[in-house]
Amino acid sequence: MTDTSFLGALLSADQVSTTTADRDHHGRDWGTPPEEASPPDVVVWPESTAEVADVLAAATERGIPVTPFAAGTGIEGNAVPTRGGISLDLTRMDAVGEVRPADRQIDVEPGVVGAAVDEAVAAHGLFFPPLPTSGDMATVGGMIATNASGKRTVKYGKVGDWVREIEVVLADGSVLTAGTRAAKSSSGYDLRSLIVGSEGTLGVVTRATLALAGRPEQTRVGRATFSTLADATDAAADVVVSGVDVSAVELVDALSARMVNDYVGSDLPEGPTLFLEFQADHGVDEEVEFCRRVLDAHDPTAVLLGSEAAGTDPWEPRRELADAVRAYYPDRRSLHAGDVAVPLGSFSTLVERIHELSEEYGIPLPTFGHAGDGNVHFDVLVDPTDESAVEDAAAVYEEIVTTGIDLGGTATGEHGIGRGKREFMLAEHGETGVETMRAIKTALDPSGTLNPGKIFP
Amino acid sequence: MTDTSFLGALLSADQVSTTTADRDHHGRDWGTPPEEASPPDVVVWPESTAEVADVLAAATERGIPVTPFAAGTGIEGNAVPTRGGISLDLTRMDAVGEVRPADRQIDVEPGVVGAAVDEAVAAHGLFFPPLPTSGDMATVGGMIATNASGKRTVKYGKVGDWVREIEVVLADGSVLTAGTRAAKSSSGYDLRSLIVGSEGTLGVVTRATLALAGRPEQTRVGRATFSTLADATDAAADVVVSGVDVSAVELVDALSARMVNDYVGSDLPEGPTLFLEFQADHGVDEEVEFCRRVLDAHDPTAVLLGSEAAGTDPWEPRRELADAVRAYYPDRRSLHAGDVAVPLGSFSTLVERIHELSEEYGIPLPTFGHAGDGNVHFDVLVDPTDESAVEDAAAVYEEIVTTGIDLGGTATGEHGIGRGKREFMLAEHGETGVETMRAIKTALDPSGTLNPGKIFP
Structure with missing residues (x-):
């Protein structure tokens, strides 16, 4: 088992666990059959961006994989470790920021559950349209990681369409702000859309500005x-x-x-x-x-x-x-x-x-x-x-x-590739597509710290 | 002056020009003051994806910069060469494919002018909502390169929101298909959104499937x-x-x-x-x-x-x-x-x-x-x-x-960074943002063939 004692210097005792119950809970998601459970060596619950950055930097230095986890409502094993290491549980980062009605925006942390967003903005006559069917349990971080969508996507679009600015911790612990709070931008590469749907393989989202719509009468x-x-x-x-x-x-x-x-x-x-x-x-x-x-x-x-x-x-x-x-x-x-x-x-x-x-x-x-x-x-x-x-x-x-x-479609409309659909990546994206994605992964996470064993065939 | 005689082996005589008139035309855009004109050494007009691939592969091999160009309606010098080389004029790739009303989609080549898209789809009761104000002259390729938008973006979104699948030639001549024709996808990294707005610095779009909306009554x-x-x-x-x-x-x-x-x-x-x-x-x-x-x-x-x-x-x-x-x-x-x-x-x-x-x-x-x-x-x-x-x-x-x-906004809502706004990149995206973009640029175009001197400060 990986030596994860260094975590004790970075986090309080109640933020680190190696108990079987905690490891088991983080070794499966809604779609994991019992025989495919794959627990981490250790579970951590960071409470700030700085703590996420500390854990990632230390893990990368030591070659220890880190798999982000929150509600565990995925069904493709997106948040299930494939090589042990650290399960980075973001559910304690669940602050709901102030609603800005004049911008129709709200800032939230990744562990906030979809339903809590809706609750916070309802008083302002607003709502978050792309909530998935699992929105009562799924977290904003997980929705962003899989570019989730829901029953109202036909009218309003996907989660990614409603994400404005995100704070992302990269594998080396540096903190990226991607996107903008403006409604549109042509400034540089669209890192926000690159992170959305990347299933925690490129970075860990620690804050998101979400756009909101007026609640229809x-x-x-x-x-x-x-x-x-x-x-x-x-x-x-x-x-x-x-x-x-x-x-x-x-x-x-x-x-x-x-x-x-x-x-x-x-x-x-x-x-x-x-x-x-x-x-x-x-x-x-x-x-x-x-x-x-x-x-x-x-x-x-x-x-x-x-x-x-x-x-x-x-x-x-x-x-x-x-x-x-x-x-x-x-x-x-x-x-x-x-x-x-x-x-x-x-x-x-x-x-x-x-x-x-x-x-x-x-x-x-x-x-x-x-x-x-x-x-x-x-x-x-x-x-x-x-x-x-x-x-x-x-x-x-x-x-x-x-x-x-x-038929010109995609292997997954909203659940992500995880470990369950990797075999279809080549058929859908071709060799150039997969190699281009791999080149980006290598450029952003050269040590392969973040969520290894996912997406790539 | 760069030796560009190799182009004669790749293209017909009428697809290559080194005349002063052609070079001058490709050395400026709508926003270029006369004293900042910067012509290429040679202009080429490819007529197929294969020709674009041949030119890019040969240019990369020889370390010659390639700057994509079409209508020249940009105002930030987006399509203006900074170091001579090849101006890749895409206006002859202007085929308008069949409209697929059941999908509400159309396939077009990059040299198609916005107004031509609208004309092709009008008979089906459809329209392409995000046309920029310059849509009578601007091409689809240019609109995608800058993630352009227009007066109806407030209701319908940006050009990027209406791009479904794109064919992209990378710097080494390989051909990438990015995106999907489905309305949504969670399959791998969103390469489509990465290419949209990248101003021809990561690849050259040679075909695009555009989504359409019903023409309002x-x-x-x-x-x-x-x-x-x-x-x-x-x-x-x-x-x-x-x-x-x-x-x-x-x-x-x-x-x-x-x-x-x-x-x-x-x-x-x-x-x-x-x-x-x-x-x-x-x-x-x-x-x-x-x-x-x-x-x-x-x-x-x-x-x-x-x-x-x-x-x-x-x-x-x-x-x-x-x-x-x-x-x-x-x-x-x-x-x-x-x-x-x-x-x-x-x-x-x-x-x-x-x-x-x-x-x-x-x-x-x-x-x-x-x-x-x-x-x-x-x-x-x-x-x-x-x-x-x-x-x-x-x-x-x-x-x-x-x-x-x-104020939480962006240096450019729809015109792109080009060479005109590079000085604002650090203020907007921070060092981590710019370095992350640079890492992606290096991963996809290690020789720096594509549109050098743009976007990065």
Whole structure:
């Protein structure tokens, strides 16, 4: 085991732990199966930028890997150490700074949970639009590290689009300020966007200025169910392409709907369904009716929109889905959780292919996701003790991700590469792409201190 | 003079020129005063990605600098060689690819002029929202190189926000595909955003997939004049912060308005004026009235909005402004053209400071720009033969840019650093920021082939 006693000189006793419980907690994320847990040698909880810098400088000097960690809600092992070393837990850096309403901005530390941002800015009539579905638990640091996104990304964009200025500690302990608080800039290289989505492999974000939007005065919700999956996915794309001002277009396929009904006792129509949300300061009902006409062209079997849907909670199915999927087949486990995004015009093709593969292999593949962004999620559910099923699961997963890449899309729309998707990097980015990323990694972190074993194939 | 005879083996005779006329044309941009013209040794017009790659590989091998060039509409010397070498003129790579309406995307080559993009997509009911004011002449390649933006950026974002996938030739001739055609991605480092705004110092963009928006069905325009500059700038910020769905909020100060009236014989009110545009598929008149109430709170002296302004062309002043400024004082020239952006809440402070400096130094500083983005433009007008005035002009310019940076903003919102703003890089990005950018430059272009003498102080 690595000698990490030097940490005692940098941090207080209550900021360092080598207990099995702490190491285990930092050796997995939401997506880590028990057999792939990989704990650090030591966990530290820095409480300031200076402490993060001290730990990084000392670790780099000693050749000890450092893996940033916060809520652990990733699913690609993004925050799971691959070679022991130090888990840098940022949850104690959770200060919520003052809201600046005249700039529509707030400064926060990386350990702040998404929901806390929303709470702090609500009193000013503002909100942070790109919160992921896991925003009640996920931290700002983690969202930035994976360039996360959520159900409202279709209207408002990704987390990265709402990050203005970030403070970043580099591997050698130097502190970088990247980006600007201005709404736009053409000044030098866009280091902010380079750090966003780099999964803690280039630096550790210790402060972020987030942009905010005005909280819309009107919100309407609804859902539409279709007889075929193709009708549902075509309708989702059509809603966006037609220019409906929609703030969410989420797909839940028939199997996923059945799983939710089974789990929470709801009575969702058990067909491919779109869940929709509309937000505006005025005219939202006109938008709902415009959307109804677009949906109607795809022969929905049931539509509940606007005032008809008042009082319903359209996000319950999506919130419950992860647990519902887990509960439905007692003998099966999701060996691969997918997150593939394609250009909108290819969304139907990708989703159809997922269902074809489910048929071909006899593997349940509940399929859902951010249809308006062309971003699909799915689970590959097999009996983990059945070797041939496990092999099939891997083949299915690979084919789906590869199909997405071949359609001009990306291996991951919002979860990051972590250690789970490294094998797809070459297919997506080509040799020049991967080598260029590697050259940047080497330039910024020559010793390879930061989060080794991630992103690169 | 550098021996560039090797180019004859790579390109046809009509793709290479060393004539004085061609070299002179490529030795300046819109912002280059005659005494700062700096021509290349040779100009080449590649017609394919392979030719760009051949030229770059051969130049790197021989240590010859290559400076990408297209319309030459930059104002910071971004495309002006600093050490001779090769000017790589991309205007012959101007193919406009097929529009993909289902994806709302189009593929174009870098030499395509902004207006040609708009023309190609209009038939599909689409448009390319972030076109700069110079979009009739500026090319897509140049817009990407500077992360340009325009009057509609307040609603739709910058050019970089609308670039999906780019093909980039690196200094060694290898070809990188960066980004994805999907609406979002968390896959590896965001090389696309790194290239956007890098002013041709990291690679040469040879193809771009651009995202498009639906052409709004309703457009309204208008203007509001105020008795004080502070009222105008406060009103501009208030319009945005109040959440008015505005697609342009442009400021023209009293002096600029007078210059335009003088130049085109118009009768604009000669006070600080905001020009506004509203675009939506419906409800645009409600938005105009909402905006009127916000403006009214700042005591405008004249308001012409919506139906009252029908038939007026609110963009004439902005279009004519560059020429009007040049014509107004026969003995003065703009020695410094500014482009500073600050957080919205500091926009009034910055613009006030510009006017104070104009008073203090007795130098006319016509001030205008994208008020809704906190992005100001100004010209520092002095007699270029008056040495003390020239010194004052430099001091005024430096103080304005530094004030912008001190207010949390950026030295340039949309024109790039080029060679004109290198002195501000350290103040804005700090030593760690500049060194990090330099490390990336060295990693991607170790020989320093691409556009030397730009960006870095």
